[in-house]
Amino acid sequence: MTDTVIEAEDLRRGYAGGFEAVRGVSFSVARGEIFALLGTNGAGKTSTVELLEGLAAPTGGQVRVFGLDPYKRRAEVRPRTGVMLQEGGFPSDLSVTETVRMWGGVTSGARPAAEVLELVGLAARSSVRVKQLSGGERRRLDLALALLGRPEVLFLDEPTTGMDPEGRRDTWALVRDLRAQGTTVLLTTHYLEEAEELADRLAMLHEGELVLSGSPAEVTATRPARIRFTLPAGIPAARLPLALRAAAYGQRVEIRTGNLQADLTELLGWARECGAELIGLDARSASLEEAFLEIAENHRTAGGARTEDTKAGTPR
Amino acid sequence: MNTLTLNPGRLAALGRSELTLLVRNRAAVALAVLMPLLMVFVLRSSLSGAEGAEAVGEATLTGGTGMVLILVVHMNLVSAYVARREELVLKRLRTGEANDLEILAGTALPAAALALGQIAVLAVAGAAALNVRMPRNPLLLVAAVLAGIVLLAGLSALTSSLTRTVETAGLTTLPLFLATVLGSGLFVPADSLPDPVARLCELLPMSGVMTLVRAGWSGAGDADLVGAALVTLAWTVNTVFAVQRWFRWEPRR
Numbered sequence: 001m002t003d004t005v006i007e008a009e010d011l012r013r014g015y016a017g018g019f020e021a022v023r024g025v026s027f028s029v030a031r032g033e034i035f036a037l038l039g040t041n042g043a044g045k046t047s048t049v050e051l052l053e054g055l056a057a058p059t060g061g062q063v064r065v066f067g068l069d070p071y072k073r074r075a076e077v078r079p080r081t082g083v084m085l086q087e088g089g090f091p092s093d094l095s096v097t098e099t100v101r102m103w104g105g106v107t108s109g110a111r112p113a114a115e116v117l118e119l120v121g122l123a124a125r126s127s128v129r130v131k132q133l134s135g136g137e138r139r140r141l142d143l144a145l146a147l148l149g150r151p152e153v154l155f156l157d158e159p160t161t162g163m164d165p166e167g168r169r170d171t172w173a174l175v176r177d178l179r180a181q182g183t184t185v186l187l188t189t190h191y192l193e194e195a196e197e198l199a200d201r202l203a204m205l206h207e208g209e210l211v212l213s214g215s216p217a218e219v220t221a222t223r224p225a226r227i228r229f230t231l232p233a234g235i236p237a238a239r240l241p242l243a244l245r246a247a248a249y250g251q252r253v254e255i256r257t258g259n260l261q262a263d264l265t266e267l268l269g270w271a272r273e274c275g276a277e278l279i280g281l282d283a284r285s286a287s288l289e290e291a292f293l294e295i296a297e298n299h300r301t302a303g304g305a306r307t308e309d310t311k312a313g314t315p316r
Numbered sequence: 317m318n319t320l321t322l323n324p325g326r327l328a329a330l331g332r333s334e335l336t337l338l339v340r341n342r343a344a345v346a347l348a349v350l351m352p353l354l355m356v357f358v359l360r361s362s363l364s365g366a367e368g369a370e371a372v373g374e375a376t377l378t379g380g381t382g383m384v385l386i387l388v389v390h391m392n393l394v395s396a397y398v399a400r401r402e403e404l405v406l407k408r409l410r411t412g413e414a415n416d417l418e419i420l421a422g423t424a425l426p427a428a429a430l431a432l433g434q435i436a437v438l439a440v441a442g443a444a445a446l447n448v449r450m451p452r453n454p455l456l457l458v459a460a461v462l463a464g465i466v467l468l469a470g471l472s473a474l475t476s477s478l479t480r481t482v483e484t485a486g487l488t489t490l491p492l493f494l495a496t497v498l499g500s501g502l503f504v505p506a507d508s509l510p511d512p513v514a515r516l517c518e519l520l521p522m523s524g525v526m527t528l529v530r531a532g533w534s535g536a537g538d539a540d541l542v543g544a545a546l547v548t549l550a551w552t553v554n555t556v557f558a559v560q561r562w563f564r565w566e567p568r569r
Contacts, residue, residue, distance in 0.1 A: 053411055078413045089408025091400065093340045094333060105329020106414040145408075 003031040005066060005153055005184045006052060012060030013047050021047035023208035024061065029186055029201075031152075034179055036195040037188040039205035040296055045188040046086055048205065049157050052186065053083050065153065079108050082151030084142045086158050086188075092131035096122060096141055099130060100148065107149040120144045121170055135162035143171065147178075154178065156187040160194060172197055192288045202288075204295060211295050216288055223286035223294065225260035227267065229253055229278035241270050260285060322421065326414045330422025331429075334396065338426050344395065348388045348430055355387070356380040356442070362503060373446035378530045379502040380438050381461065382522065386496050388431040389468040390475075393424055395485045397476035407566040420559075424469040435461055457532030463548050464525040470555035471521060477564045496522040501530070524548035 006029040013022035021044045029035040039045045051058050054070025054077060063070055070077045090099050097113050104110035117123045120140040125133065133141065139162055146154060156175075160168040175185055175198055189195055195202050196216050203213035212219055230252050231237060237248030244263055246255045257263040264283055271278055338344055360376040400406050400423060409419045439457075443450050451457045471492060479488040497503060499517040506514050506523075517523055524547035531539050 055407070055410060075413075075415065078411075081411075083411035085404065085408055085411065087404055089404030089406070091333065091337050091403060091405055093337050098333060098336060102329050102333035103412065105332070106326045106409070106412050106418075108413060149413075 004028045005031045005033075006035075006186060007064040007067075008048070008052065008061070009063075010061035011048065011051060011058050011063060013044075013051055013056070014059040020059075021208050022051065022058070025205070025208070025210050026061075027203050027210065027213060029184060031184050032179060032182050033200045034175065034185045034187070034198050036199035036202040037186070037205060038190070038192065038195055038202055038292065039188075040190065043205040044208040045205055046157055047208075049155055049186070049188055053081070053155050054078075079149065080152045082146035082149060082154045084139075084146040084154075084156045084159055086161075088130075088138045088142045090130045090138075090141065093129060095127050095129055096133070097126045099141065100144060103145045103148055109150060110148045111150065116144045116148055119147065119174070121167075136164055136167045139163055139171075140167065143174070151183065153184045153186070156185065158188055158190070160189070160191065168194070192292055196288050204292060206295060212291070219291055220286045220288055223291040224256040224258055225283070225285045226290070227255040227257065227260070227264060227281075227283045229281040232277055232279065235274065235276050239274070241266060321415070322418055323414075326418050327422045327425065330409075330414065330419065331425030334423050335426040338392070338396075338430075344392055348392055348427070349434075351387045352380065352384040352434055352438075355383040356438070359383070359503065360446075369446075370448055373443075373448035374534055375505070376446060377438055377442050377448060378526070378533050380442065381435050381529050381533075382496060382500065382502045382526050384431050384434045384438065385461070385464045385468055385525070386493055386522070388434060389424075389427050389465055390472050390492060391485070391489050392427040392430075393469060393472035394475045394479060394489050395482050396423055396427070397473055398479045398485055399482050401476065401564060402481065402567050404566065410565060420469070420473055420563075424465075424472075428465045428469070431465060432461065451533045452535040453532045455532075457529060460525055460528035460532050463528070463552070464522065467521065467525065467548060467552045467555060470552065470559055473559045473563050474555060477562050480568070492521065495520050496526075499523065500526045502526070518543070519547060521551045524551070 008028070009026050011022055011025040012020065014020045023044075025044075025048055027035075037045050037048060050056050051063050052065065052070065054063075054065070054074055057071045065077050066080060068077050070081075094102070096117065100113040100116060104113060113126070114123065117126055120143050122137060122140045122144060125137060130138070130141070139159060143156075143159060146156070159175075160171050163171065172194070175187075179185060185198075187194075187198070199216060201213065201215050202219065204211050204219075212222075214222075233251065237246060237251070237253055240246050240248075240253070244255050244267060245257070246253050255263060255267070260283060267278075270276075338348075356376060356379075359379045360372065397406075397420075406419060410416070414422070439451060442448070475488050475492070476485075479485050499520045500523040501517075506517060509517065518527075524544040527539050527544035528541065528548070531541055531544075
């Protein structure tokens with residue numbers, strides 16, 4: 001039996017000026033799960049997360065966190081959630097410790113400042129002013145604030161953007177620890193590697209719509225594998241076996257297949273029979289990145305100029 | 317703004333960090349501490365020549381009280397709200413447990429306390445130096461000052477929504493400053509104005525507060541206290557409504 005913690009149903013968010021950033025998004029997140037929202041810049045990730053965090057009311061559909069409306073029932077929902085916005089929001093003239101102490105004053109059951117700074121690896125910088133922190137250190141501070149009240153649900157909007165590889169690995173380890181302790185995590189990222197590493201389930205947003213969701217394995221399983229090679233001069237692509245759904249660009253050939261092993265066997269058998277050398281032969285299963293690029297590509301050609309001005313209009 | 321309760325612990329935490337920021341901002345400290353003093357001297361010299369020395373002293377102190385309110389509360393708070401909004405601090409705070417009113421009130425706390433402190437100094441030290449009697453109705457004076465602080469905090473929140481950067485706050489705070497200084501009887505006594513103008517000036521945002529402050533200092537006299545209280549109440553109610561409707565919690569993008 002799974003216990004649903006976050007529920008989005010046909011979520012819509014329009015901005016003044018008529019731009020609709022979120023267009024009917026539905027998904028749910030179970031307790032203890034790490035759920036990743038993926039998408040290109042302007043896909044509607046942050047607009048969606050802000051609705052889940054209860055910073056704004058949706059213009060259509062509904063959000064439930066712990067079964068409550070996070071916008072209208074703010075006082076009940078907030079003590080149980082931790083939030084890391086895409087960009088910090090700290091007064092630049094306060095020190096790291098002062099910032100954590102201030103945040104502790106508005107958080108019930110806050111951990112001691114020293115403990116949480118230790119947790120995110122910022123203990124050595126505790127007396128430094130926020131304006132002197134690097135981008136990665138600011139993300140760590142932001143994470144510290146999000147973790148301060150030991151939240152049941154954690155919203156992380158691009159948590160590792162601006163971090164160096166070490167910071168990113170530290171953050172991943174921390175998020176995994178939190179999951180082990182039963183915390184539910186919803187994160188957005190445009191690093192596909194991050195989603196592949198962390199997420200139990202993920203969803204891809206494109207132009208405000210959910211185009212794909214499932215576990216990383218499910219998502220890649222639905223995408224075709226790919227075989228690529230170049231035929232030698234004198235052997236036209238038309239001579240390839242018809243069973244292979246091959247697309248030729250001159251001598252360069254690309255085959256997309258749901259059954260990589262069988263099609264590859266067929267191809268190699270044919271090549272041996274006619275003595276053709278397949279130059280630069282490359283066969284691979286789909287990765288998350290390929291799935292992602294393919295979707296972005298398909299929608300770009302289908303969607304036309306809609307990708308423009310995603311930041312136009314003012315949030316309401 | 318769904319729940320309008322005020323949690324003292326959260327207010328204190330927000331007020332404390334805001335106080336730290338105020339103290340670290342030299343320009344703001346100078347403006348808040350020195351300007352009212354300076355204005356009291358300007359007021360005093362511009363008012364001299366009127367009737368007795370005591371009347372001048374009293375006008376100086378009530379005018380000084382108005383000055384402190386407008387300079388320390390209004391000008392400071394507009395900058396503070398704009399700075400916190402532009403740094404995304406307000407947006408970040410709204411993801412936490414503090415409600416909207418607590419965030420706005422907590423941010424206003426240090427400026428309000430500073431204004432109260434300066435007015436107390438004015439009342440005690442100023443009265444001694446200028447040979448003026450202590451306020452005759454201190455309760456009314458305190459109530460008027462507190463009402464003024466609440467109204468100005470609201471007006472500052474509203475003004476901050478029309479202010480894009482901290483630098484332009486000097487410009488956007490000017491209208492209320494001028495309206496108060498010229499129209500609410502700080503430099504120019506209302507009864508020296510032509511009747512229709514004086515009646516109109518009574519309706520300015522701070523006029524009611526200033527009438528109550530003067531009455532608290534010198535005793536009721538013939539002032540229309542009920543009218544002044546009603547003007548203040550009307551401005552406060554409308555301001556609260558407008559802040560709920562139009563306050564900007566995050567920068568325009």
